[in-house]
Amino acid sequence: MIELQDKISVLKTTDLVRGDHVRLISFGETDVAYRRRLFSFGIARGVEARVVRRAPLGCPIQLDIRGTALMLRATEASHLVWEYV
Amino acid sequence: MRCLLVGNPNAGKTTLFNALTGEYQRVGNWSGVTVAQKKANFSVKNTHIELIDLPGMYALDVSNTERRDEQLAAESIASNQADCLINIIDATQLERHLYLTSQLLELKRPMVIVLSMMDQAEKRGIHIDTNMLSRALGCPVVAESRDTQCDVLKHALQEALHVPKAFDLVCMDDELTMMDERYTAIHALVERVEHRVMEVREQFTAKLDRVLLHRFWAFPLFFAVMYALFFVVIVVGCFFQDQLTVLSDAVFVEGVAHLLRYLGCPAGLSAWVTNGLGRGISTTISFIPVMGLMFFLLACLEESGYMARVAFVMDRFMRFLGLPGKAFVPLIVGFGCNVPAVMAARTLDSERDRRLTILMSPFMSCSARLTIYTVFVAAFFPRGGQNVVFSLYLLGIIMAILTGLLLRRTAFPGKSSPLLLELPVYRWPVWRVLLRGTVRKLRMFLWRAGKVILPVCAVLGLLQSVPVGTNSSLLSVFGQWIQPVFAPMGIAPDNWPAVVGLITGMLAKEVMVGSLNSMYASMGSFTGLAQVFDGAVGAYAYLLFVLLYIPCASTVAVIRTEAGRSLMWFSVLWSSALAYGAAVLFYQLGTVSQHPEQTLLWVLSIILLLGLFVAYMRSANFSGGSRAATTS
Numbered sequence: 001m002i003e004l005q006d007k008i009s010v011l012k013t014t015d016l017v018r019g020d021h022v023r024l025i026s027f028g029e030t031d032v033a034y035r036r037r038l039f040s041f042g043i044a045r046g047v048e049a050r051v052v053r054r055a056p057l058g059c060p061i062q063l064d065i066r067g068t069a070l071m072l073r074a075t076e077a078s079h080l081v082w083e084y085v
Numbered sequence: 086m087r088c089l090l091v092g093n094p095n096a097g098k099t100t101l102f103n104a105l106t107g108e109y110q111r112v113g114n115w116s117g118v119t120v121a122q123k124k125a126n127f128s129v130k131n132t133h134i135e136l137i138d139l140p141g142m143y144a145l146d147v148s149n150t151e152r153r154d155e156q157l158a159a160e161s162i163a164s165n166q167a168d169c170l171i172n173i174i175d176a177t178q179l180e181r182h183l184y185l186t187s188q189l190l191e192l193k194r195p196m197v198i199v200l201s202m203m204d205q206a207e208k209r210g211i212h213i214d215t216n217m218l219s220r221a222l223g224c225p226v227v228a229e230s231r232d233t234q235c236d237v238l239k240h241a242l243q244e245a246l247h248v249p250k251a252f253d254l255v256c257m258d259d260e261l262t263m264m265d266e267r268y269t270a271i272h273a274l275v276e277r278v279e280h281r282v283m284e285v286r287e288q289f290t291a292k293l294d295r296v297l298l299h300r301f302w303a304f305p306l307f308f309a310v311m312y313a314l315f316f317v318v319i320v321v322g323c324f325f326q327d328q329l330t331v332l333s334d335a336v337f338v339e340g341v342a343h344l345l346r347y348l349g350c351p352a353g354l355s356a357w358v359t360n361g362l363g364r365g366i367s368t369t370i371s372f373i374p375v376m377g378l379m380f381f382l383l384a385c386l387e388e389s390g391y392m393a394r395v396a397f398v399m400d401r402f403m404r405f406l407g408l409p410g411k412a413f414v415p416l417i418v419g420f421g422c423n424v425p426a427v428m429a430a431r432t433l434d435s436e437r438d439r440r441l442t443i444l445m446s447p448f449m450s451c452s453a454r455l456t457i458y459t460v461f462v463a464a465f466f467p468r469g470g471q472n473v474v475f476s477l478y479l480l481g482i483i484m485a486i487l488t489g490l491l492l493r494r495t496a497f498p499g500k501s502s503p504l505l506l507e508l509p510v511y512r513w514p515v516w517r518v519l520l521r522g523t524v525r526k527l528r529m530f531l532w533r534a535g536k537v538i539l540p541v542c543a544v545l546g547l548l549q550s551v552p553v554g555t556n557s558s559l560l561s562v563f564g565q566w567i568q569p570v571f572a573p574m575g576i577a578p579d580n581w582p583a584v585v586g587l588i589t590g591m592l593a594k595e596v597m598v599g600s601l602n603s604m605y606a607s608m609g610s611f612t613g614l615a616q617v618f619d620g621a622v623g624a625y626a627y628l629l630f631v632l633l634y635i636p637c638a639s640t641v642a643v644i645r646t647e648a649g650r651s652l653m654w655f656s657v658l659w660s661s662a663l664a665y666g667a668a669v670l671f672y673q674l675g676t677v678s679q680h681p682e683q684t685l686l687w688v689l690s691i692i693l694l695l696g697l698f699v700a701y702m703r704s705a706n707f708s709g710g711s712r713a714a715t716t717s
Contacts, residue, residue, distance in 0.1 A: 034503050040143035041505055042181035044268040052291075056303040057401030060410065066180050069290075071397050076503045080283060081297035 009084050013077040015020050015060060020051040021085045028079035038077075048085055087135045089161060091189060092173035093182050095509050097201035099123075100140040101173060101229065103518075105239060109525050111425075112388070112518065120154045120431040122161055129243040138173075139163035140431075153431040153439065162192070169184030170196040176206035176213055177510070178429045179529075180275045185287040187267055190222060198226045205510070209288070212280045220518055221274055250260070288592075290510045297391070303398045305435060312475060318378045318470040323373035323459050330367070337367040353550060360606045361546025363540045368599040369531060372456045379452040381523045387638065388514035392417065396506055405592065406489040407497070409433065409504045412442045419449030420478070421526075423640040427647055434502035441489055441497055442657055443648045447636045448477050448485035453530075457631050460598050464614040465624040473625070479631050484633060484663060495702035529570065533639075534595035541589050541596050549604065561603070573687060574668040575623035575676070576629060583617070583627060593637045620715050622675035626668040633664035662698070666691045 011022060024047050027035055042065055043049075052062040052069065060071040090098045099112045099119050104463075106125035107319035122136040131549060139161055140154035162170070172189055174182040189196060198466060200206075213349055219226040297306055341363045347357040386392055392414055400410025412433055419426030426446040548560035557565075564581025567588075576583050582604035590597040597624045605614065617623045635641060635657055645653040673684040 037503065037505050039268075040184060041507070042184065042268075047268075052294075053298060053485065054300075055397050055400060056300050057297070059401040059404070060397055061507075062298070062397065062508065066178075068178055068181055069294075069510075071400075071504070071506050071508060073400070073460070073504050 010082070011082040013061070013072075013080045013082070014074045015084065016051045016074070018051055018053055021048070022051070022082040023048050023085050025083050026081040028081050030077070032080040034076065041070055043070075045074065047083070063083060086132060086279065086452050087137065087167045088169045088171050088578050089167040090136065090138045090171050090173060091158070091162060091185070092141060093175065093178070093185055095507070096141065096173045096182060097229075098141065099138055101171075101199060101201060103108065106136055109518075109521050120157075120428050122157065125237070129239045132243060132361045134243075137167070142185065142282070144185055145192075147183060153432055162189075162507060164681075165194075165697060166455075168195065170194055170497055172198050174198060176200045177209060177211060179211075179213060179272060179279055182273045183275065184267065186222070187271060196224045198222065198224060200226060200228045203228045210281055214278045214280075215281075218274075218278045221278065223520050238273075250350070288510075293511055294394070294508075297394055298397060304372055307398055309677045314382050314386075315475050316471050317382065317461070318455070319459070320472050322375035322378045323463065323470070326371050326459060327463075329374060330371040332365075333367040333370040336610070337363040337370075342416050342447075357546045357550055358571075360603045361542040362539060364603045364606055365533070365599040366426065367439050368602050369534045369595065372530075372534075372595070372598075375455060375459060377523055377527050379455065380421060380526045381519060384519050384522055386417075388512065388519060390509045391510045391520065393506065393508050397508060400504060406441075406486060407493040407499065408438055408441055408489065409502065411504070411506055412438060412445075415442050415446055416449050416482075419446045419451060421451065421452055423447050423451050423636045427640065427643045431645065437497050437499060438502055440648050440652060441492055443644055444492060444652065445485040445489050447621035447640055447644070447656060447660055447691075448481045448488065450481040450632055451636060455635070456598050457590075457594060457629060460601075461624050461628055464501065465618070465621045477628060480629070480667075481632050484667070488663075489698065491676045491702065493504055495699070498636070530595065532594065535597075537593045538599045541592065541600055545585065545600055545601060573673065574626045574665070575672040576627070577617070577619065577621040580617040585628065587634070591632065591635050591638065593630070593639070597631070605646065616648070620678070622672060626672035626675070629671055630668040631665045633667055636660075644692050662694075666695065675687060 010025070011020075011032075014023065024043065024045055026045065027038075027067050028040070038044075047065055051063040052064050055071070061074050062071050063070055064070075083085055090102055092098050099110050102108065102123065102125065103110055103112065106127045108123075108125045110123050119138060119140045121140070124135060125138075126133065126135050128134060139158040142155045143160070144157045145159060162169075170189060172186050174186060186198065188435055198218070198608075200215065202220075208211065215226045215228050215230075226311060275549070296302065299306075338359050342355060342359045347558045350358075395413055395417065396410040398410075399413040403410045403413055412430075415426045415429035415432070418429050426441050426449060430442040430446065433439045433442060455474070458474050462473055465471045545560060548563070551559040553559055554563050562579055562595075564585045565578060567584050568576060568581050569580055571584055571587075572578075579694060582601060583703075585604060586597050586601040589600040605617070619625060641657060644656050670686055673687045677684045
C-alpha cells in the first residue's frame, strides 16, 4: 500500500500541470551538460517549484523556482523526477 | 586600476556601468543585452578606474556551454588582467545569483559585491542584511538601487576596493565542490541574511503575465502590440516627417540655392550642391521622427521585459524551424537594425542555432528600410499605408522563416539546443535612459547616414553633370546600361535612377531615398515618382526588392565577423536571388493580363531555379564557416 502511494506521488516533468507544487527528488538520466545548465539556474535536488503555466502552444512550461520565473521544455527535462510537496 | 563587472544575465551590470561612467550603453530587461565587453574610465579621488562591462554569465564553468557571450566573459575573467572583480547580484534573486559568486570567490581575487535592485527587493518584502553577508563572504557588499546617488556608490566602491581581502568562504573543502552541496551551503547562508515578508498580494508581474501569456490571448496580443508599433510609427511618424521635409527643404535646398545665387555661384555648381548635397542632407534630417519613434518604441518593449515573454510564447513555433524561442529576440531586434540583431545571436546556445539566426536576421525589415517605404507609400498608397508597410514586414518574416526551413532541411540539420530561459520581472522603463538611448541611436543613425550620403550624393551629382552626347549624363548611361536586368520587375528604361538607387542602397539603406531624391530632382520633380514607376504594382515590386536584397555593407561585414566568409557570401547571394525572384514574380503576376505567356515563362523559370538551388543545397557541405571573432 505504501509502495503504491509512493509511485503515485512521483512525477515526471511532462506530467506537471498548472498549479502543482513539487520538489525535485532526482535528476534521473539527465545528461551532464543539461544538468549543469539546470544547476546554474538554481535547479538542484530538493528545490521546490510551482508550475505557473504552459505556453499558448502547450510546450515550454513556466516554473516558479526560488522566486524566479524559469521556462523549460517539458520534453527536454523529461528525466527529472518530482514529488508533490 | 582595472575592474571587471561580473554577474548573471539581466542583473543590472550595464545599468551600473552607465551610472558609474556616464556612458550610455544599451540596456534592456532581458538576458543577453550585452554581448561583447565594453570599457570606460572614471576616477574617484585621484584613483583612476578602468571599468569593463562583461556579458552576463550563469556559472564560471563554461566548458560545456557553447554560448559565445558567456565564453567571452569567462575568458576575460580567466585572463587575470583585472585588479578587482565587481560582482553584481540582483537582490531579488540572491540565492540563485550567489551560485556564480561562490565560484568567483574560489578564484581568490579581490572582489566587491554590489547588490542591485534593492528598491525592487524592498518592494517585494525582501530584506537583506548586507553586513552579515559581507562578513560571511569575506568581501565588501554595497547596496545599490535605481535611486542611489552615483557619488555615494562611487565612494562606497572606492572604499570597498581598499578593504583588505579575507577569503574564507562557506564551502571551500575539495569534497564539497559538488554543485548540489554548493547550493546547500548557499541556501544556509541565504536563510541567515535574507528575511522575506510573505506577501499575500499578487505581484504585478504575475497579474500582467496572466493576460499577456494567456493560452488564447498571447498570440493575438503579440500581433496587436506589433501592429500598434507600426501604426504609431507610420501614422504619427510620417505626419511629422512631412512637416520636417518642408522645413528642411526650405533651408537646405531652396535656402542654399538662394545663398549660392546671392554669392554669384555658377549655375552648374549651384545645381550640384543643392540637388546633390542639399537634398541629401535634407532627406536624412526628415527621417528623424520616424526613426526616433521606432527606436523609442522598440526600446520600451525591451526595457519593460516583454521581449523575453515573446521567446516564451514563440518557442513552440520556432521549434518548427529547429530554433529555440530565444532566437526570436534577435529577429525582433532586427526591426531596429540588422547589425545588433546579428550580434545578439551570440546569446544562443549552439553554433548551429547562431548561424541559422544570423542568416535569418537580414530579412527583418530594419528601420532604415522604413524610410524608403514611407516615401513610396506617400506616393502610391495614400490610404492604408500602414497596411502596406505591415505586409512588407510580414513578408520579411516569412522569407526569414523560409530561409530557416530551407537551411534546417539542408545545411544545418538537427535539433535546437535545450531551452532554459528566465522571465524577468516587468519594470517601468526609465524615461530618461530611454530618451537618451533614443537620442544616441538617432545621432549614430544621422552620422552613419551622413557619412555615406554626402559622398554618394556628391559622386552621383558629379556623374550626373558629366554630359554624354546630348541630353544624357554619364550616370544615366550607366543606369540605362544595367536597367534591362531589372526590366522584368517593372522598371522602365527611363526609370534608371531606381536602378542606381538600388546600387547605392547596398552601401546603406539610409542613403537610398537621398540619392533617389537628388537623381529624380535633376530629372524633374520628385513628386513625379508616381509617373516613373508602373503604378502600385511596380512600386510594390520595387519595395519587395528593397526589403529582401543585401541590407547594407555593415550587416554584411558583421555577418562575416560573426559567422565567417562562406556564410556571408551565402547570405549575400541568397538574399539577392530571393529579392529578384520575389520582385519579378510579384510584378509578373500583377500584370498577368497584359502578357500571360511571359508571366508563365517567368513563374516557371523561377520555380525551376529555386528547385535546382534547393537540390544543390541538399548536397552542399557548409562546414566551412569559421568561428566568430572575439570582439567586434
